Amino acid sequence: MSNATTINMDADPKLAIKAECRNFNFHYGDFQALKGINMPVYDKKITSLIGPSGCGKSTLLRSFNRMHDLYPGNRYGGEIVMHPDNTNLLAKEVDPIEVRMRISMVFQKPNPFPKSVFENVAYSLRVRGINNKSELEDRVQHSLKGAALWDEVKNRLNDLGANLSGGQQQRLCIARALASDPEIILFDEPTSALDPIATASIEELVVELCEKVTILIVTHNMQQAARISDFTAYMYLGELIEYGVTDQVFIKPKNKQTEDYITGRFG
Amino acid sequence: MSASTIVTLPLNQSLDLQVSDRLRKKASRHMKERVIEFLLFGAALISVFTTLAIVYVLVSESWVFFQHVPLKDFLFDTQWTPLFDDAHYGIMVLLSGTLTSSAVALMVALPLGTIIAVYLSEFAPFKVREISKPFLELLGGVPTIVYGYFALVFLTPLLQKIYPDLPGFNLLSAGLVMGVMIIPYVASLSEDAMRAVPMSLREGSYAMGATRLQTSLRVVVPAATSGIASAYILGISRAVGETMILAVAAGMQPNLTFNPADSGATITSYIVQVALGDLPHGSIGYQTIFAAGLTLMLMTLMFNLLGYWLRKRFREVY
Numbered sequence: 001m002s003n004a005t006t007i008n009m010d011a012d013p014k015l016a017i018k019a020e021c022r023n024f025n026f027h028y029g030d031f032q033a034l035k036g037i038n039m040p041v042y043d044k045k046i047t048s049l050i051g052p053s054g055c056g057k058s059t060l061l062r063s064f065n066r067m068h069d070l071y072p073g074n075r076y077g078g079e080i081v082m083h084p085d086n087t088n089l090l091a092k093e094v095d096p097i098e099v100r101m102r103i104s105m106v107f108q109k110p111n112p113f114p115k116s117v118f119e120n121v122a123y124s125l126r127v128r129g130i131n132n133k134s135e136l137e138d139r140v141q142h143s144l145k146g147a148a149l150w151d152e153v154k155n156r157l158n159d160l161g162a163n164l165s166g167g168q169q170q171r172l173c174i175a176r177a178l179a180s181d182p183e184i185i186l187f188d189e190p191t192s193a194l195d196p197i198a199t200a201s202i203e204e205l206v207v208e209l210c211e212k213v214t215i216l217i218v219t220h221n222m223q224q225a226a227r228i229s230d231f232t233a234y235m236y237l238g239e240l241i242e243y244g245v246t247d248q249v250f251i252k253p254k255n256k257q258t259e260d261y262i263t264g265r266f267g
Numbered sequence: 268m269s270a271s272t273i274v275t276l277p278l279n280q281s282l283d284l285q286v287s288d289r290l291r292k293k294a295s296r297h298m299k300e301r302v303i304e305f306l307l308f309g310a311a312l313i314s315v316f317t318t319l320a321i322v323y324v325l326v327s328e329s330w331v332f333f334q335h336v337p338l339k340d341f342l343f344d345t346q347w348t349p350l351f352d353d354a355h356y357g358i359m360v361l362l363s364g365t366l367t368s369s370a371v372a373l374m375v376a377l378p379l380g381t382i383i384a385v386y387l388s389e390f391a392p393f394k395v396r397e398i399s400k401p402f403l404e405l406l407g408g409v410p411t412i413v414y415g416y417f418a419l420v421f422l423t424p425l426l427q428k429i430y431p432d433l434p435g436f437n438l439l440s441a442g443l444v445m446g447v448m449i450i451p452y453v454a455s456l457s458e459d460a461m462r463a464v465p466m467s468l469r470e471g472s473y474a475m476g477a478t479r480l481q482t483s484l485r486v487v488v489p490a491a492t493s494g495i496a497s498a499y500i501l502g503i504s505r506a507v508g509e510t511m512i513l514a515v516a517a518g519m520q521p522n523l524t525f526n527p528a529d530s531g532a533t534i535t536s537y538i539v540q541v542a543l544g545d546l547p548h549g550s551i552g553y554q555t556i557f558a559a560g561l562t563l564m565l566m567t568l569m570f571n572l573l574g575y576w577l578r579k580r581f582r583e584v585y
Binding site: 097 | 481
C-alpha cells in the first residue's frame with residue numbers, strides 16, 4: 001500500500017527529519033482508518049495534511065501524541081519515530097504522558113479550561129510539577145508573547161479564559177501548547193471555528209512559530225495549506241496519496257487524484 | 268373602469284370567502300392551543316398553590332404561637348420544654364440536634380459522594396460503571412425507616428464496642444447512617460455534572476501531558492462546579508429534612524449539644540413526636556410544631572436559594 005504514495009519532490013530537501021511514520025496502520029474497532037502510512041515530518045517546517053472528510057488526516061495527527069490511547073477499541077501498528085533520539089512513540093514502554101510533554105496540540109474548537117488566562121497557560125507547567133511563582137510568571141508571559149496575545153491580555157490575566165474572543169481563545173490555547181516548550185505542535189483544523197480576521201492572525205502566528213518548533217497541521221482549507229505550509233500530504237480513504245513540497249503539490253500535482261481534489265473536480 | 272369593476276367583483280368575493288375560511292380554521296386551532304395552554308398552566312399552578320398553602324398554614328399557625336411566645340425567647344432560650352409546666356421554647360435546642368446530625372451526615376456524604384462521582388465519571392471502565400451505578404442508586408431507594416433500624420440495632424452496638432460510653436440513642440450513629448443514605452444523591456448528581464463536561468476539555472488537558480488524576484481534579488471538577496454545588500445543596504437539604512432515621516436512632520431528648528455522642532432531638536423528630544402524640548389540637552404545645560416547621564422550611568429555602576445562586580455564579584459555558 002505504501003508504495004502507492006506519490007512523492008512530489010524534485011530532490012531530497014536535505015533537511016533534518018523530526019518525526020517519521022513507518023508503515024503506520026490504524027483501526028477503530030474493525031474499521032481500518034489508516035493504511036500503511038509512510039511520511040516524514042521535517043524539522044522546523046510546517047507540514048499540512050489535507051483531504052476530504054473521513055480521509056484519516058485527523059486520525060493520523062492524533063496518533064502522534066497518542067490521543068487515541070484515551071479511548072478503548074483503538075488499535076494501531078507500525079511506528080512513528082521521533083528524531084534525533086530515534087524513539088518509537090508508539091512503543092508499549094513509552095509513556096504517552098511523556099510523548100505529550102514533547103508533542104503538544106491545538107484543537108479545532110478553542111477549548112480553554114475554566115480557569116484564568118494565566119492559569120490556562122500555567123497549566124501545562126503545573127502538571128509538570130513547576131509551581132515556582134516567578135518561573136511560572138516568566139514562562140506564561142513568554143508563551144503569551146509567543147502566541148501574540150500578551151499585549152491584549154496583560155491587564156486581564158485573571159479573567160476567565162472563556163471571556164476572551166474566539167480568536168484570542170485559540171491563541172490562548174496556542175500559548176498553552178507553547179508553554180511547555182514542545183518539539184512538535186499538532187494543529188487540528190485550528191481556524192475552522194474562527195472568522196477570517198482571526199484566521200489570518202492564527203496563520204501568521206503558525207508561520208512565525210515554525211522558526212522554533214516543528215508544525216503538523218490538519219486543514220480543510222486548501223488555500224490555507226498552500227499559504228502557510230512547506231510540505232503537503234494529500235490523503236484519501238486512509239491512504240497517503242501524494243506527499244511533497246507544497247508549491248509542487250499544488251501547482252503540479254503528480255497524482256491524478258490529488259489534482260482532482262485540488263482543482264475541485266473531486267468526486 | 269366600469270368594465271374592470273364588473274370583472275373583478277366576483278373574484279374579490281371568492282377571495283373573501285377563501286380568507287374567511289382560512290381565518291375560521293385558524294381560530295379553532297387557536298382555541299385548541301389555548302385549552303392546552305390552560306391545562307399546562309393549571310398543572311404548574313398546582314405546585315405553586317400547594318407551596319403557598321403550606322406557607323399560609325405554617326405562617327398563620329406560627330402567628331398564633333408567637334402571640335404566646337415572644338420571638339426573642341424562641342430564638343435565644345436554651346431550653347426546649349413545651350410540655351412541662353415551666354415551658355420553655357428555645358428552638359436552638361432542636362436546631363443544635365439538626366445541625367449536629369446533619370454535619371455528621373455531610374462529613375460522610377460529601378467527600379465519599381464526590382470521590383465516588385470522580386471515580387465513576389473519570390476512572391471506572393464502562394462495565395464497572397454500568398454495574399455499580401444501579402447499586403448506588405438502590406442505596407437511595409432503601410426506606411429511611413430501615414436505615415433508622417440499621418443505625419439503632421447494628422451501628423450503635425458496633426460503635427459502643429469502640430466507645431463504651433456511647434448512649435443507645437445518639438446523633439453520631441444516626442448521622443453516619445444518614446450520610447450513607449445521602450451518598451447516592453451527591454454521587455449521582457455530581458457524576459452527571461462531570462460527565463456533562465465536554466470531552467474537548469479533557470482532551471485539552473491530556474494533550475498538555477496531564478495525568479488522569481490531574482485532568483479529573485484540575486479540569487473536570489472545576490468545570491462541573493455548579494452541578495457539584497447543586498448536588499451538595501440537595502444533600503444538605505436531605506440531611507436537614509431527614510426525619511425517620513433520627514426519630515428511631517437519635518432519641519428524642521431535646522438536648523442543646525453539638526456533641527454527636529449525645530442523644531438529641533431534631534426539629535423533624537420533634538415534629539413527629541408531637542404530631543403522633545396525644546396533645547390536644549390548638550394547645551400551645553401543639554402549636555410549637557408549626558413554628559418548628561416554619562424554621563425548617565426557612566432553612567431549606569435558604570439552602571435552595573444558595574444553590575440557585577451557586578448555579579448561576581459558577582455556570583460554565585462550554
